[in-house]
Amino acid sequence: MKIIKAYGDTLNDGAIQLSFTLPVPFGGKAKEAARIFVEKMGFHKADIVHAEPLSGEFTFFVAYGKTDNAVDYDEVEYTEAVDKSMSMDEVNAFIKQNFKRKIVIVGACTGFDAHTVGIDAIMNMKGYNHHFGLERYPMIEAMNMGSQVPNEKLIEQAVKINADAILVSQVVTQKDAHIKNLTNFVELLEAEKIRDRFIIVAGGPRISNKLAVEIGFDAGFGAGTYAEDVATFIVKRMYEKITEKR
Amino acid sequence: MAKKLNLSERKIEKARKLAESVTSEIQKYIDLHTTVTVERASLRLLGADGADKNGVPVPNLIADSLKDKCGLGLSRYYLNALVKSAVSPQELNKKIAEGLDISKIDMGDPKAIEKKASELISALDKRINSNVEHRNRKLAQYKENEKKPWIYVIVATGNIYEDVKQAKAAALQGADIIAVIRTTAQSLLDYVPYGATTEGFGGTYATQENFRIMRKALDEVSETEKRYIRLVNYCSGLCMPEIAAMGALERLDMMLNDSMYGILFRDINMYRTFTDQFFSRMINASAEIIINTGEDNYLTTSDAVEKAHTVLASQFLNESFAKRAGMKEELMGLGHAFEMNPDIKNGFLLEFAQALMAREIFEKHPLKYMPPTKFMTGDIFKGYAMNTLFNFVSKATGQSIELLGMLTEAIHTPYLQDRALAIKNAMYVHNNMADFLNEIEFKKDGIIRKRAAQVLDETVDMLAAVKKTGLFKAIESGMFADVKRAPDAGKGLDGVFEKEDGYYNPVETYLKKRLGLTEKAEA
Numbered sequence: 074m075k076i077i078k079a080y081g082d083t084l085n086d087g088a089i090q091l092s093f094t095l096p097v098p099f100g101g102k103a104k105e106a107a108r109i110f111v112e113k114m115g116f117h118k119a120d121i122v123h124a125e126p127l128s129g130e131f132t133f134f135v136a137y138g139k140t141d142n143a144v145d146y147d148e149v150e151y152t153e154a155v156d157k158s159m160s161m162d163e164v165n166a167f168i169k170q171n172f173k174r175k176i177v178i179v180g181a182c183t184g185f186d187a188h189t190v191g192i193d194a195i196m197n198m199k200g201y202n203h204h205f206g207l208e209r210y211p212m213i214e215a216m217n218m219g220s221q222v223p224n225e226k227l228i229e230q231a232v233k234i235n236a237d238a239i240l241v242s243q244v245v246t247q248k249d250a251h252i253k254n255l256t257n258f259v260e261l262l263e264a265e266k267i268r269d270r271f272i273i274v275a276g277g278p279r280i281s282n283k284l285a286v287e288i289g290f291d292a293g294f295g296a297g298t299y300a301e302d303v304a305t306f307i308v309k310r311m312y313e314k315i316t317e318k319r
Numbered sequence: 320m321a322k323k324l325n326l327s328e329r330k331i332e333k334a335r336k337l338a339e340s341v342t343s344e345i346q347k348y349i350d351l352h353t354t355v356t357v358e359r360a361s362l363r364l365l366g367a368d369g370a371d372k373n374g375v376p377v378p379n380l381i382a383d384s385l386k387d388k389c390g391l392g393l394s395r396y397y398l399n400a401l402v403k404s405a406v407s408p409q410e411l412n413k414k415i416a417e418g419l420d421i422s423k424i425d426m427g428d429p430k431a432i433e434k435k436a437s438e439l440i441s442a443l444d445k446r447i448n449s450n451v452e453h454r455n456r457k458l459a460q461y462k463e464n465e466k467k468p469w470i471y472v473i474v475a476t477g478n479i480y481e482d483v484k485q486a487k488a489a490a491l492q493g494a495d496i497i498a499v500i501r502t503t504a505q506s507l508l509d510y511v512p513y514g515a516t517t518e519g520f521g522g523t524y525a526t527q528e529n530f531r532i533m534r535k536a537l538d539e540v541s542e543t544e545k546r547y548i549r550l551v552n553y554c555s556g557l558c559m560p561e562i563a564a565m566g567a568l569e570r571l572d573m574m575l576n577d578s579m580y581g582i583l584f585r586d587i588n589m590y591r592t593f594t595d596q597f598f599s600r601m602i603n604a605s606a607e608i609i610i611n612t613g614e615d616n617y618l619t620t621s622d623a624v625e626k627a628h629t630v631l632a633s634q635f636l637n638e639s640f641a642k643r644a645g646m647k648e649e650l651m652g653l654g655h656a657f658e659m660n661p662d663i664k665n666g667f668l669l670e671f672a673q674a675l676m677a678r679e680i681f682e683k684h685p686l687k688y689m690p691p692t693k694f695m696t697g698d699i700f701k702g703y704a705m706n707t708l709f710n711f712v713s714k715a716t717g718q719s720i721e722l723l724g725m726l727t728e729a730i731h732t733p734y735l736q737d738r739a740l741a742i743k744n745a746m747y748v749h750n751n752m753a754d755f756l757n758e759i760e761f762k763k764d765g766i767i768r769k770r771a772a773q774v775l776d777e778t779v780d781m782l783a784a785v786k787k788t789g790l791f792k793a794i795e796s797g798m799f800a801d802v803k804r805a806p807d808a809g810k811g812l813d814g815v816f817e818k819e820d821g822y823y824n825p826v827e828t829y830l831k832k833r834l835g836l837t838e839k840a841e842a
């Protein structure tokens with residue numbers, strides 16, 4: 074068992090900073106309301122260190138508090154999609170050695186989402202932050218379909234070019250647009266009974282591996298991902314699949 | 320303002336000339352064409368408004384029934400229906416909404432149509448003039464409006480009534496300009512929704528009623544704050560000219576309005592966009608609405624150091640297109656942005672050089688400076704620091720319109736408190752370094768002067784290359800924003816029409832006359 078709490082300046086002091094707005098006019102009563110509100114969230118020693126009116130109807134607060142809530146770290150379950158990523162060269166060598174052919178990856182930012190920069194960072198030649206994208210990998214045939222691509226179109230293309238893996242990017246998350254769209258993607262594959270043909274990977278700033286796996290993807294990647302992370306996951310999973318079959 | 324960068328006036332002049340010759344080729348095309356939304360905008364300015372029970376707007380009902388007549392101009396049919404039925408536009412709109420098909424009405428006496436046109440045009444002229452006069456009177460009345468940069472913030476709740484609360488709070492906190500961000504994908508609708516709306520996605524529908532609601536709210540705070548609060552919306556997408564028309568009628572003060580944004584970032588057809596931007600800019604120019612161009616967006620898809628010259632090149636093109644639409648420089652809010660990777664050594668100096676360069680090249684233009692967005696992350700604390708540097712550059716280089724960065728840019732559309740913190744940061748910086756610009760000079764061979772000179776050089780080269788291939792080809796090859804678009808691809812091409820013999824559009828004639836474009840065209 075490893076019980077942990079937030080750390081301020083003493084182990085397990087539970088110190089946390091908060092900032093929020095309440096829909097009440099500024100004043101002493103507002104501050105007291107804010108303090109009580111913070112205590113109700115499970116903090117003791119709630120301290121309203123700053124309060125200011127945002128208009129006649131709203132007040133902004135900065136607060137500090139200490140909490141008794143704690144987490145048993147040993148009980149937390151989470152697995153990364155990849156523990157340690159291979160480099161571009163290692164990925165290529167791995168493909169050559171194990172599959173003896175180029176692997177095919179198609180990707181897009183789907184639904185009405187128009188953000189291309191994330192999927193481009195992973196797929197385009199140039200890559201991101203001096204990490205080359207999948208198009209640059211000699212043993213990978215990468216096809217980036219851009220943004221605002223309907224899920225149906227992406228799947229159609231994947232079938233057509235006989236892709237090994239499909240990448241789906243989702244950046245807009247308002248009203249859970251990403252969850253609905255990713256779920257729809259998996260459902261479409263299942264309806265056509267081709268879910269098992271592909272390795273499917275989701276990505277975007279608010280995507281975690283856990284979320285993606287829950288929705289039915291093989292993996293999910295969040296902010297700060299590079300092409301080699303995704304490539305490592307895909308080739309390893311492909312390898313697992315063929316070794317399982319044997 | 321004394322210039323400090325020692326930029327070559329000759330090169331600036333050369334860039335302007337190149338841009339003019341690039342746009343002159345496109346203008347030839349524009350002059351021979353109209354689009355379905357140009358026609359609908361004209362109808363709106365004559366009085367067409369309202370929607371049927373399915374929410375299809377009256378201007379669309381008219382255009383749908385007369386689609387094959389766009390090349391002749393649709394105004395004639397609306398005017399004819401008014402003459403023949405002897406009712407007011409309001410009454411006719413109602414009938415159309417209830418199912419009247421005006422394409423079925425026999426064409427009557429052209430004289431009567433012309434007479435009706437001049438009657439409606441003079442009402443339009445009055446309305447536009449009164450809006451312009453009101454704005455100018457308020458701006459002259461309030462001293463506070465003289466401060467620069469103007470603080471620009473966005474509201475984007477999706478619900479116009481919630482937006483009003485946020486906008487009013489922002490104005491109380493010190494904002495000078497409120498932009499109501501449009502809902503996702505409105506730019507791809509080939510109609511403008513009707514009525515007040517309470518549901519949007521990442522923004523709020525641009526409708527004429529929403530414009531009215533927000534205008535009224537801002538006019539109220541203007542009075543209590545003793546500061547005229549400007550209202551902004553998005554004159555972009557497939558209905559660019561119609562949004563301009565609505566803005567002119569409801570006294571918006573600024574419009575996002577770029578000559579190429581729709582092509583590059585919304586995949587709208589280029590013929591459509593070029594034709595639409597011209598008409599919408601004539602409307603904006605007539606109503607003295609400041610346009611905001613979208614060069615900042617380029618730096619989201621391409622690198623801000625490598626591609627700085629694409630921003631400047633595009634500013635020259637936007638300037639030239641706007642000039643052709645009769646717009647004064649004082650209305651051209653050319654865009655640029657603070658979008659360098661924060662890890663770059665001396666990135667601040669490069670940003671400073673580029674922002675000051677824009678200021679020195681476009682002296683009278685109300686430049687619109689955009690904050691860091693692409694490199695904003697979930698680390699809101701670092702983000703707040705980046706926004707402070709942005710505010711610094713903005714004030715220290717004399718920008719005109721400053722769109723404030725939000726510390727939560729990478730997370731959600733702004734919360735009330737995010738906006739308040741942003742305004743507080745900007746007001747702190749603006750006041751604390753009020754006269755900084757007058758105090759400084761730059762080293763002759765220093766990083767800043769050299770950087771500006773280099774960007775200008777690269778811009779001249781780029782514009783020369785664009786001139787050589789033509790703008791259509793340049794866009795096709797990905798010269799702007801690293802995005803490639805083919806001339807016949809993209810949305811909305813089926814709404815572009817060659818003007819036929821006998822094309823009649825009294826609104827266009829009025830706008831051209833008002834802007835002094837008629838004599839030039841004939842000369």
Ligand code: B12
Pocket residue numbers: 180185186187188189190191192194195201240241242243244245246247274275276277278279294295296297298299303500501502503504520521522584616619620692693694695696727728729730731732733
């Ligand atoms: C640039 C940008 C735009 C540009 C996009 C240009 C383009 N061609 O992409 C433009 C101006 C067009 C734009 C438009 C809009 N945007 Co925008 N935009 C941004 C901005 C500033 C940066 C995004 C970006 O490029 N990041 C850099 C890339 C490299 O990061 P990334 O996307 O996270 O990708 C990385 C990882 O997530 C991962 N990844 C991403 N995809 C994938 C896929 C796979 C398979 C894998 C493995 C990994 C992976 O790897 C990448 C590299 O590490 C963000 C704010 C921000 N700072 O995040 C807002 C933001 C994303 N936009 C937003 C909004 C609301 C919009 C609009 C709806 C606004 C409107 N009302 O019109 C429209 C969207 C229209 C539409 N139909 O989608 C919101 C989204 C809010 C939300 N949580 O839902 C944000 C957060 C801004 C905000 N605070 O309001 N936007």
